[in-house]
Amino acid sequence: MKKVYIQSDSMITSLGQTTEENFNNLRKNITGVKMHHTGNIYKELPLSLIDKESFHQKAQAIIEDFGSYTFFEQIMLWSVLDAMAKSSIDPKSKRSIFIISTTKGNVELLKTQEGRQSNEFALWHSAKRISHYFGNPNEPIVVSNACVSGVMAVNTASQLLQSGAYDHAIVIGADVVSDFVIAGFMSFMALSSKPCKPFDDHRDGLSLGEGAGCLILSSEHPSDMSIIGGANANDANHISGPSRTAEGLFLAMQNAMNEAKISVEDINYVSAHGTATMYNDEMESIAIQRCGLQKTPVNSFKGYWGHTLGASGIIEIIASVQSMHENQLIKSLGFEGKEEGEAINVITENTQKELKTIIKTAAGFGGANSAIILQKA
Incomplete structure (x- = not known):
């Protein structure tokens, strides 16, 4: 079997719009989890939200036809464009495959009658929009299996490259905080009223966040x-x-x-x-x-x-x-x-x-x- 390498990556979260910004803040032990008002459902919750104003200022000059994409799709495009800038693969090649990992995608579009009657909320629809943006000729793959989706998507990509089915994979993961997601986790009584405390004896629930990441994998271009x-x-x-x-x-x-x-x-x-x-x-x-x-x-x-x-x-x-x-x-x-x-x-x-x-x-x-x-x- 072929060996699979990580060629480049990018991410956007509440801590930054690039991998480098995020890791610099991790090293400083800075958290992006802050108290936010959540609209009609609950008054205030600890959430990790992307600075949309800052993001829009930068992204609308880089992403073509920026306004035609949802925020969920915009952050995916942003992460891929940044990762591609550090990569030598050709996204238009038949030997490249796009794999998208998400749990809820554009679920907020279901709030309106118009949204419920269109395909825009469907995960496959967003996946096709992303792959078509980069001119890829293959049908994109969507991995949506709860919270293992991201790791499973990378495992799937690795298996496809090992087998020789493709030479390169652009693996993207994204989700955004929405009323639907908040209400769902609240119904499980899984959200903490304070910033989360993983593995601590006094932990009492998770904090929701939003973000996107892209990993570009290759079996043809070795890396470290x-x-x-x-x-x-x-x-x-x-x-x-x-x-x-x-x-x-x-x-x-x-x-x-x-x-x-x-x-x-x-x-x-x-x-x-x-x-x-x-x-x-x-x-x-x-x-x-x-x-x-x-x-x-x-x-x-x-x-x-x-x-x-x-x-x-x-x-x-x-x-x-x-x-x-x-x-x-x-x-x-x-x-x-x-x-x-x-x-x-x-x-x-x-x-x-x-x-x-x-x-x-x-x-x-x-x-x-x-x-x-x-x-x-």
Whole structure:
């Protein structure tokens, strides 16, 4: 099988409009999660929102026909354009494939009668608009599988490139905060009234965020960063609750390590899903321990930009890649301590450490779980 390399990347979140801006703020332990008024549903919630005024000022001069795209589509285009500027691949080639990861897309368009009667809210419609913008001749692929969508999309791209079906993949993840998303998570009583605290004993729910990320993968243009393993597993535990034994995530992590042909001793860092809900973080802790990684440094980036849903796996892979380039572990923001049970090694301060091989995890509704392993040359 062919080897798959990460050629370039880009992201936009509340912390910045490029990968570099985001990582600089991560290194400073700055959070983009702030209290915001949420309109008609709830008075105030901690959310991580993109500065739309600043974004519009810059993006409308760069994105052609800017006003014809929704905000969701605009941030995808922005991230791809920035990643493309650092890449040598041809997006118009038949050997290039676009893969879009999202959970809700343009769901807000369903608020109006006109929106409900058009295809504009459909995920495939947005995917085609993005791929057509860049002149790609192939049908784009949409991955929408709850909160594992991002990592699963990268695993899908990696498999397609390994098999030789394509030479390059443009993998994009995006989601935006909307009334629909807020109401949905509120109905699960999953949102915290304060900025989230992943893995902390006193965590009480997640903080929602919005963002977009793009990873450009290639089997033809080597780089110093490669994907050496990946796996998805579904334990079908519950429509919204994770497995109490972490069976699905454990299998995904084990299978990813088996494909990479590495042992737990080779892994320098775990970039966890870490949503700050009671059950998710407990499940992830169990999976990490079952894999024998309880002493390996672990963090969650969600204290910095919240849970960005379909974008989360991709922007967190990008942040992890930056950590590997800089050999720097980033503090898991919001974590203050774990008093009960067998603790995992959550990162409490930014630390310099040689990072050669890492594992990124994701978990989602419906028993979905994914893991991916990255290695630096």
